[in-house]
Amino acid sequence: MRVLAIGAHPDDIELGCGATLLAHAARGHEVSLLVMTTGEQGPQLARSRTLEQEDAARLLGADLYWGNFEDGAVPQGRAAVAAIEAVLRETQAEVVYTHYGRDTHQDHRATAEATLAATRRLPTVLQYEAPSSLGFAPTVYVNVEGFVEAKIGLLHAHHSQVVRNGMVDLEAIEAQARYRGFNGRMKQAEAFMVERLEFSLGAPMSTPEEELALLRPSEQH
Numbered sequence: 001m002r003v004l005a006i007g008a009h010p011d012d013i014e015l016g017c018g019a020t021l022l023a024h025a026a027r028g029h030e031v032s033l034l035v036m037t038t039g040e041q042g043p044q045l046a047r048s049r050t051l052e053q054e055d056a057a058r059l060l061g062a063d064l065y066w067g068n069f070e071d072g073a074v075p076q077g078r079a080a081v082a083a084i085e086a087v088l089r090e091t092q093a094e095v096v097y098t099h100y101g102r103d104t105h106q107d108h109r110a111t112a113e114a115t116l117a118a119t120r121r122l123p124t125v126l127q128y129e130a131p132s133s134l135g136f137a138p139t140v141y142v143n144v145e146g147f148v149e150a151k152i153g154l155l156h157a158h159h160s161q162v163v164r165n166g167m168v169d170l171e172a173i174e175a176q177a178r179y180r181g182f183n184g185r186m187k188q189a190e191a192f193m194v195e196r197l198e199f200s201l202g203a204p205m206s207t208p209e210e211e212l213a214l215l216r217p218s219e220q221h
């Protein structure tokens with residue numbers, strides 16, 4: 001499986017679906033990240049947020065793409081849609097994770113909106129939550145038991161946000177995984193809202209002709 005996660009700023013993706021991406025990677029799936037801006041308006045250390053995002057991508061074993069938009073000014077229109085489409089072509093992703101569109105941050109809203117247009121031909125598009133999401137009511141739960149500690153590790157790569165400036169509360173991240181797990185009837189989960197979700201019935205037991213034959217009334221009666 002090939003998956004692409006899209007976020008507006010360095011650390012958005014790891015916060016929203018880091019454990020799910022780790023679980024994908026553990027299954028040998030190809031994981032790619034597209035980060036729309038380098039987060040240059042946020043708190044900075046000497047080591048740039050670009051390098052922190054590269055570290056997180058390396059921990060995930062993911063390919064990293066940049067949208068090269070200005071922090072705080074991600075456009076909603078054609079330019080952002082085209083940037084996402086280009087990465088979709090390059091990665092051939094079948095599953096996309098992105099921001100949820102109701103959010104106090106304009107870059108998160110714009111990224112969600114542009115993803116919606118760029119992924120119009122894909123069967124599965126899921127939206128992850130952020131601390132700035134408004135009215136997030138998930139319906140899809142991914143079991144991430146065993147991956148939450150490694151998710152905290154991904155967030156540690158974003159040293160300037162997590163360790164230095166307290167922008168991210170790691171205890172809250174753990175509690176959220178537990179709470180979403182409780183919601184989803186499992187131990188630890190990441191939760192998503194659905195733009196589109198291909199629901200697989202699993203591998204067929206036989207050919208479509210044979211399956212249909214099983215459904216026909218028997219001639220024995």
Ligand SMILES: [Zn+2]
Pocket residue numbers: 008009012105108
């Ligand atoms: Zn963000």
